[in-house]
Amino acid sequence: MKQSFKNTFYPTWLFMVTLLLSHSAMASxxxxxxxxxxxxxxxxxxxxxxxxxxxxxxxxxxxxxxxxxxxxxxxxxxxxxxxxxxxxxxxxxxxxxxxxxxxxxxxxxxxxxxxxxxxxxxxxxxxxxxxxxxxxxxxxxxxxxxxxxxxxxxxxxxxxxxxxxxxxxxxxxxxxxxxxxxxxxxxxxxxxxxxxxxxxxxxxxxxxxxxxxxxxxxxxxxxxxxxxxxxxxxxKNLPKGQILPGLVTPKPLTQAQSIKIEFDSTQTYYSLAQLGIERGNPDYAALFVGNHILGGSGFGSLLVEEVREKRGLVYSVYSYFAPQKVNGPFLIGLSTKNASASQADKVVKDTLNAFLKDFSNEKLQAIKDNLIGGFPLRMDNNGKILGYISMIGFYGLPLDYLEWFPKQIEKVSKQDVLNVWDKLIKPGKMLTIMVGKPQ
CATH class of the missing domain: 3.30.830.10 (Metalloenzyme, LuxS/M16 peptidase-like)
Structure with a gap:
């Protein structure tokens, strides 16, 4: 997403008014x-x-x-x-x-x-x-x-x-x-x-x-x-029709797989993935918070610190869960020079393994504060609200989900994050894909 820096510095009063309006929108x-x-x-x-x-x-x-x-x-x-x-x-x-x-x-x-x-x-x-x-x-x-x-x-x-x-x-x-x-x-x-x-x-x-x-x-x-x-x-003119049967649950990989696809490019496009969770999974709040610590929060994330800031291997690195009707993927992605693809792969996997063992309480609190404080901005116009309630309706989530989820984020502890990530993420059974000419 393109970002303009020309208008980054708003007057303090304007920022406060925007924030108050956003909180008001959320409450309503x-x-x-x-x-x-x-x-x-x-x-x-x-x-x-x-x-x-x-x-x-x-x-x-x-x-x-x-x-x-x-x-x-x-x-x-x-x-x-x-x-x-x-x-x-x-x-x-x-x-x-x-x-x-x-x-x-x-x-x-x-x-x-x-x-x-x-x-x-x-x-x-x-x-x-x-x-x-x-x-x-x-x-x-x-x-x-x-x-x-x-x-x-x-x-x-x-x-x-x-x-x-x-x-x-x-x-x-x-x-x-x-x-x-x-x-x-x-x-x-x-x-x-x-x-x-x-x-x-x-x-x-x-x-x-x-x-x-x-x-x-x-x-x-x-x-x-x-x-x-x-x-x-x-x-009124739609046929009533039949409710369709549910989708079967996919089976996770039983061992690590690595795929390298030759492509004439100066960059290697890299993904590290495995099956994640279904929409409505009770562990989602702790996984969501943990993902923002790992790679979902941009410059505040561990992956950006390790892969970009300390080593300069990439411009962007990210991670996310994509919950679906049944288990959607968990993915870490980046692109890097062909010559640094192997190093980037190692740093990503080392960072993931280190995160699964421990991370700082300070980083956890900073991420939680950022998520909770920014949540009203996720619902500050009709289009955003429409997207959320469509999701709530289609996936059968609770009607109070928009109020309930920030409260769940607030409750998440460091041990909660470590427990659910250890239960779900299996570094030894993940899929690695490289497209390019990795050396």
Missing amino acids: VQVESWQTQNGAKVMYVQTTQLPMLDIEMTFDAGSARDGDVWGLAAMTSGLLGTETSKLNEEQVSETFNNIGAQIGSSVSRDNASISLRTLTRPNIMQKALNTFETLVSDSQFSQAIFEREMQRLKIALKQKTVNPQAIASDFLWKTLYGNHPYAHPTSGTLESVDKINLDNIKAFYKTHYVASNAVIAIVGNVDKTQAEKIAEQLT
Whole structure:
């Protein structure tokens, strides 16, 4: 992420006002939830600062549901809402442009979502909602648009073959997950997307974009009565459908693996990984705090101190957990000169091993203070709140999660961190991937 240093030094009073407003925003986030008549889960937060409404509809329609047609979920998500039975692609675009509304879509391994942002002025909001509802429940898939988007997808997939970071990522997921539905790339491969056609797109849409698999997140300047009507409108024409079966739990590696992929580059792209945890795991708070000590907090982390500041091997090094419906990966990543790849690998592993044994109480407290103090800034606008309550709804987390999680961080002790990391992270059974010309 680009960062501008021109405006780094704010007046003290402005900083304090921002901080107070952020704390006020956090305190006022009251999440409510209910179900629509045909079974969709609704997550709702009222915000009155701006005359705006943000909606995200999330479906259990991610690439883990592709079956043997890899890329099917992503292509379906990309085509969703391009046309309806009454509006062609140009008319859809003009409708939203004329009222200043915005739509978007995304897809991951776990889910696919479509979102709307509009003003809450009644005539504008209602037109936006009417059009948005038809995009979701009456989406049409034309051969011409499908062929155009397929060509774009193939170009993007070809570009991935010359992107070392993408190559490393695909090998990481493939090796960690084997035959699991998470193993293949979300967008598929050049070989797999040739299996995609309009028939299986229409079938996927009919099976997965249903009320029983939907979470509707609503954030904005609408009261609960309005939110209830909006949720019913958005789902009234969706089929109820069936709740999909859960995903199987992936099996961790039984021994260390090392993969070196030759790539013509002056840099080596490095990953060290293993299976992590599922979303909602009770150990997440201690793992989250520990990860910020290890590599998740930028310049305050041990990896940055050891790999960058002391040895100058990298510009950036990081670590993170990516919780999913089932165990997502834990990853340490960096890029370095080919000549220093082996040294960087050793320093990363030595730093991880040292962290698993001990770290300073001062660093723990500094990280906790930073996380708790900065938590309100994670929810200082509608978009951020929308993302959080969509996650809470989709993964079945407690409604008070946004208040509960900072309290869990406060409770985390040094021994808690050491215990959960020792239980989960196995340095002798991790996957090492290097893409480049490591020496």
